Amino acid sequence: MPDSPPVTILYVVSSPHSGSTVLSTILGSHPDIFFAGELYEIPEPAWIPGVTCSCGKPAATCDFWRPVRKRFERTADVEALHRDEGNYRNWKSLPRVLLGRTPAAADFPQYAARLETLVRSIATESGKRIIVDTSKGGTRGRAYLEAASPSLQVKVLHVVRDGRGVVLSRRNREARVVETGGYKPHATLRYSLLWVGANLSYVLLFGLRRDRYLRVRLEDFTRDPDRAFDRIARFLSIDLSGVRDQVKAGAAFPVGHVIAGNRLRLSGAVRMRPEASEWTTQLPRADQRLFAIVAGWTARLFGYS
Ligand SMILES: [Zn+2]
Structure with missing residues (x-):
């Protein structure tokens, strides 16, 4: 697609329950940014009957996603995209993705072309040049x-x-x-390990690409919103001062057209919550100690005490 204006995919990765949906919704209020949700769910289940878009309409007849699909189908095949999502969904497919465009990668170039067609279809229909995908999977991020x-x-x-x-x-x-009611045994141990595993895997997979990778802490958006938004603004080469001022004023941000992902997408609008430190009183001491043993060193790596 040599004559098309460049589009940017902003791929958001995080451990679950880390606020990525709220942050992406807020960024999506910028005139150049469209928050699309978890794009790995396209075409399935997002484009099958019965799925509701956050605008309230079925995804199949939504005023935004119906034309996106039509545009995609002009040059690409939905069935092939469906096969891609099966072939490249999980960690086992990471080696094939890392081979990328080498001859050994077999059908990867076609997958890459379909990914770009999907992103470009969304960009054209939304009229925006930065598309946010919160799929979170490491393999998909490397594929991008x-x-x-x-x-x-x-x-x-x-x-x-x-x-x-x-x-x-x-x-x-x-x-x-x-x-x-009540917690499953070992829940704290399991969630602590998952937090470490997810975050370290993102550092290993993306952290060396310094021109393409930015790590932010959710807490910084309430502690020091000027600096937090400024870092993203420089990363994306856009002006986020309007968005930042709205966050500082406590504004609610409407969700728009999101057909897949976090259930927050069906809540209509989201807000950046004041710094959430409920854990200091609600997470039992023994669990706090367990987290410190399992995850303390990783937490310090990210600047937490
Ligand atoms: Zn919609």
Whole structure:
């Protein structure tokens, strides 16, 4: 696509419950940025009947996603994209992605072309040049980096939230989901290890690409919003002062057209919460100590005490 204006995919990675949906929704209020949700769910389940877009309409008839799909299908095949998502979904496919455009990579170039067609279809229909994908998978992020070209720029934003807040949030969610109430045994150990594993894997996969990788801490957006938004603004070469001022004023940000991802997308609007430190009182002392033993060194690496 040599004559097309360049589009940028902003690929957001984070451990679950780290605020990436809220931050992406807020960034999506900028006139040049479109928050698309978790794009790995396209075409399935996002484009199958029964899925509701955050605008309230079925995804199949939504005023935004229906034309996106039409545009995609002008030059690419939905069935092939479906096969790609099966072939390249998980960690096992990472070696094939890392081989990228070498002859050994077999069908990767076609996958890369379909990824770009999808991103470009969204950019054209939204009229925006930066598309936010919060799929989070490391393999997909590397696939984007391998697919990068003069017409497709790729940036990775790694959002880290204090692991103790993540553990508390995931335990609370589990307690709501499990009807019997109470936590599963070892929940804190498991969530602490998952927090370490996810965040370290993102550092290993993306952290060396300093021109394409930025790590931010969720807490910095309430502690020092000027600096936090300024870092993203420089990373993306855009002016985020309007967005930053709205966050500082406590504004609510409407979710728009998001057909896949976090359930927050169906809540209509989101706000940047004041710094969440419930864990200091709600996460039992013994669990705080367990987190410190399992994850303390990683937390310090990210600047947490
Ligand atoms: Zn919609």
